[in-house]
Amino acid sequence: MDTGYFSTIFLILIALTLSPAANAAEADSVNEGEESDSLVKERIERERAVQDNRSVLLAHKRNYVLPLAYSNDPNDEVFEPDDSDFGINLDHLEVVFQLSIKAPMAEGLFTAEDALFLGFTVRSFWQAYNSDISAPFRETNYEPEVFWVTPVPWNVFGGDASFVGLGLSHQSNGRSQLFSRSWNRIYATLGWERWRWVFAFKVWYRIPEDDKDDPLDPDGDDNPDIEDYMGNFEFNVVFRKNDQEFGTMIRNNLDTDENRGAVQFDWTFPLHRRFRGYVQVFNGYGESLIDYDANITRVGIGILLSDLL
Numbered sequence: 561m562d563t564g565y566f567s568t569i570f571l572i573l574i575a576l577t578l579s580p581a582a583n584a585a586e587a588d589s590v591n592e593g594e595e596s597d598s599l600v601k602e603r604i605e606r607e608r609a610v611q612d613n614r615s616v617l618l619a620h621k622r623n624y625v626l627p628l629a630y631s632n633d634p635n636d637e638v639f640e641p642d643d644s645d646f647g648i649n650l651d652h653l654e655v656v657f658q659l660s661i662k663a664p665m666a667e668g669l670f671t672a673e674d675a676l677f678l679g680f681t682v683r684s685f686w687q688a689y690n691s692d693i694s695a696p697f698r699e700t701n702y703e704p705e706v707f708w709v710t711p712v713p714w715n716v717f718g719g720d721a722s723f724v725g726l727g728l729s730h731q732s733n734g735r736s737q738l739f740s741r742s743w744n745r746i747y748a749t750l751g752w753e754r755w756r757w758v759f760a761f762k763v764w765y766r767i768p769e770d771d772k773d774d775p776l777d778p779d780g781d782d783n784p785d786i787e788d789y790m791g792n793f794e795f796n797v798v799f800r801k802n803d804q805e806f807g808t809m810i811r812n813n814l815d816t817d818e819n820r821g822a823v824q825f826d827w828t829f830p831l832h833r834r835f836r837g838y839v840q841v842f843n844g845y846g847e848s849l850i851d852y853d854a855n856i857t858r859v860g861i862g863i864l865l866s867d868l869l
Contacts, residue, residue, distance in 0.1 A: 598721040599800055599869045600753050611664050619866035620679045621660035622826075624838050626862035629656040629685075635854040638739070649693050655686040656860055665706075674710030681705075685848055699850045705729040709749075717759075719752035729764075733849045738775055740782045741849035743767075758869060760796045788813055789820050789845035789853050798868050804829045805867050811846065820845050828864050838864035 610616040634650035660681040667675045681703040688695050707727030716722045725748065732742030747764035766787055772780035791813040798807040805828045812821030822844025831837040840860040846852045 598753055599756055599758055600721050600723065600751070603869055617661045618663060619660065620662040620677075621658065621681055622838075622868060623659055623661075623865040624840075624862055625655065625657040626838070626840060626860035627655050627688075628862065629654055629840075629858055629860035631856055631858045633854075633856065635851045635856065638850055638854070649690065650698065651687055651690040653689055654698065655688040656684070656858075656862075657686070658683040669708070671710045674708060676708045677706070679703075679705045679707060683848070699733060699848045701731060701733050701849050703729060703731040707747075716750065716752035717754065719754045719759075721753040723749075723751045725749040725751070731849065735850075737778065737782075739850060740778075741786075741852065742782055743786055744769075756800055758798045762794045762796070763792060765792075783849075783852060786846075786852050788815070788818065791821050796868075800867075800869050805869060807868065811844070822846055828867055831863070834865075836864040836867065838862050 607618050611618060630653050632652070634652060636650055639650075658681065660679070662677045662679040665676045665678050669676060682700065683703075684700040685698045686695070687693065687698050690696075705727050707725055707729075709723060709725035711721065711723045714722050727747050727749070729745045729747060730742070731745075733740070735741070744767040745764040746767065747762055749760055749762045751758065751760040753759070769781035769784075770779065771784065772782075791811045793811065793814075795810045796807065798805060800806075805826070807824075807826035809824040809826075810821065811823075813819065822842065824843075825841045827839045829837045838861070840862075841858070842860075843855075843857045845855055847856050847858065
């Protein structure tokens with residue numbers, strides 16, 4: 561399934577959403593009593609209220625567990641070099657979970673409301689139902705990062721609130737050859753909010769690594785072509801209404817000859833006082849580092865601990 565088509569269709573839908581007619585309809589719903597405060601500002605205020613409490617961890621990205629995560633075509637081929645049965649017996653159904661936290665390191669560095677954060681995200685793919693191979697964790701990705709973010713007075717695309725961010729990220733799967741995958745990036749983010757729609761455009765530059773003469777060499781680039789599949793940008797859109805949150809993520813390499821990327825749809829909804837229901841649909845490349853060059857479609861259902869907004 562070509563993710564380029566998904567990207568094109570979604571961008572058309574966004575354009576329609578931002579048309580004057582759509583904006584007017586949404587403005588009417590706000591005037592009828594829906595909260596009009598900025599969702600981004602609401603989250604910042606919640607974080608500031610507890611960020612000095614040592615008993616509280618701030619959420620960074622979504623935190624969730626998907627006990628039912630079904631993939632149409634598990635990536636068996638990558639494990640074949642280890643001459644075991646691990647790669648040829650992968651279940652389509654597994655457990656996927658993500659834990660993502662951050663902590664403020666400094667505030668008011670360059671502007672009155674900016675902040676420097678340290679973040680850490682772990683995402684695991686667990687063959688929990690695969691007793692034939694002792695239910696192993698198939699893949700775990702680790703991403704420590706440091707990033708700076710600040711609100712800005714710019715009226716981006718007519719937005720109600722805008723922010724920019726800069727960061728440094730390392731992502732790896734913590735494995736040895738031949739299954740080691742990693743990369744380092746410098747990234748910049750531009751975000752804006754309009755009528756309870758939040759948009760974030762993130763671009764990155766991969767820090768180069770030396771080429772390997774031998775695939776078993778521990779030094780050098782484990783995945784020199786990762787940008788061909790992961791691209792150089794990510795575009796996120798999140799909308800919240802009636803205590804439900806809808807999100808879309810798009811990545812693409814913008815290569816007309818070999819167009820690759822990914823699209824993800826997210827829906828969260830009330831389930832319990834502390835927990836929310838979560839449905840995630842992913843299609844494309846780079847779902848995990850070990851699968852960065854495999855085209856995967858996955859549908860997951862589970863529990864969410866923290867939303868983006």
